[in-house]
Amino acid sequence: MTELWLVRHGQTDWNLQRRYQGQTDPPLNATGLQQAELAGEALVGRRYAAIYSSDLQRARVTAEIIGRRLGMEVFVDSRLREVSFGKWEGMLVADIQTRYPVEWEARQQDRLYARPPGGESVQDVAARIWPAVDELAARHPHDVLILVSHGLALATILCRAQGLPLASARDLIPDNAQPHCIVWDASATPQHHAASGL
Numbered sequence: 001m002t003e004l005w006l007v008r009h010g011q012t013d014w015n016l017q018r019r020y021q022g023q024t025d026p027p028l029n030a031t032g033l034q035q036a037e038l039a040g041e042a043l044v045g046r047r048y049a050a051i052y053s054s055d056l057q058r059a060r061v062t063a064e065i066i067g068r069r070l071g072m073e074v075f076v077d078s079r080l081r082e083v084s085f086g087k088w089e090g091m092l093v094a095d096i097q098t099r100y101p102v103e104w105e106a107r108q109q110d111r112l113y114a115r116p117p118g119g120e121s122v123q124d125v126a127a128r129i130w131p132a133v134d135e136l137a138a139r140h141p142h143d144v145l146i147l148v149s150h151g152l153a154l155a156t157i158l159c160r161a162q163g164l165p166l167a168s169a170r171d172l173i174p175d176n177a178q179p180h181c182i183v184w185d186a187s188a189t190p191q192h193h194a195a196s197g198l
């Protein structure tokens with residue numbers, strides 16, 4: 001069993017504007033940089049084996065700020081990226097609802113398998129993220145790790161760790177730069193729950 005401290009990246013201007021970021025790469029804003037510093041302070045006092053981060057700059061810079069505070073190197077893993085929102089990336093939520101009403105409604109109704117045009121579903125994200133975390137946990141079977149990633153990506157991790165239906169991931173998106181501790185069992189067989197939660 002591996003103890004994981006999950007940290008979502010600090011705030012960006014796109015967070016404030018309610019723009020879909022996905023795998024587009026806007027930087028942290030001033031608040032986000034400060035949030036990363038505070039996350040580093042909150043994580044002081046424990047012994048960590050490693051810090052792993054998504055390669056997108058909002059996560060990587062958050063991780064580097066935390067790493068400087070803890071005196072640790074950051075290891076980048078592109079599998080920890082956020083969901084791809086395809087054609088919706090950079091768009092405001094209101095504009096997506098206007099321009100893609102059918103696809104938007106499909107995503108509200110099918111919280112597990114629906115994809116934005118050219119993007120990933122929640123199931124796709126879990127299929128990418130879970131094996132990556134399994135691999136990291138197997139590499140550090142009794143250690144404590146910090147994982148810096150993104151809202152929906154981390155929510156899929158929380159679903160599996162807490163035994164919750166994957167379809168509930170969008171309800172579990174953590175706040176920016178608020179460390180959250182879980183225990184991860186790399187040997188456990190993931191439970192792929194249907195969108196209904198059964």
